Amino acid sequence: MNKYILGGAGVFIVVGVFFFTSRSELWTTTTNDAGIFGSNDTTTNLVVYTNDGFNPAELTVKAGTEVTFLNQSDIKMWMASAPHPTHTLYPDFDEKTYVTKGGSYSFTFNKVGTHSYHNHMQLGKYGKIIVE
Ligand SMILES: [Cu+2]
Numbered sequence: 001m002n003k004y005i006l007g008g009a010g011v012f013i014v015v016g017v018f019f020f021t022s023r024s025e026l027w028t029t030t031t032n033d034a035g036i037f038g039s040n041d042t043t044t045n046l047v048v049y050t051n052d053g054f055n056p057a058e059l060t061v062k063a064g065t066e067v068t069f070l071n072q073s074d075i076k077m078w079m080a081s082a083p084h085p086t087h088t089l090y091p092d093f094d095e096k097t098y099v100t101k102g103g104s105y106s107f108t109f110n111k112v113g114t115h116s117y118h119n120h121m122q123l124g125k126y127g128k129i130i131v132e
Contacts, residue, residue: 050073056127061132
């Protein structure tokens, strides 16, 4: 009698673990689809800065679009428009400080045109945002 109760409990636990595992897999998949910035729309407006530079180095967006620059390099990242060091091409587009690895800077591009930028902390890494 006790043997049957124990066996029943075992099956219950196995089913329970399976159910829990499949549920958490479902949850993980949903999170990955949504991306760290919430939706597919915003992930396309992401520029990642690595030790090799900006990726994508050239991005075209519509006026009023927010672009996020994510620092995944080992270098400090200070986003600013050309030219260095005055940043007069698009003075508003100037982080005025820096973020380290894992940090990000978001800016809403309202001005139509080609906005060349660079990492103010490491000259030689360039990119451009084309606003239509
Ligand atoms: Cu600069």
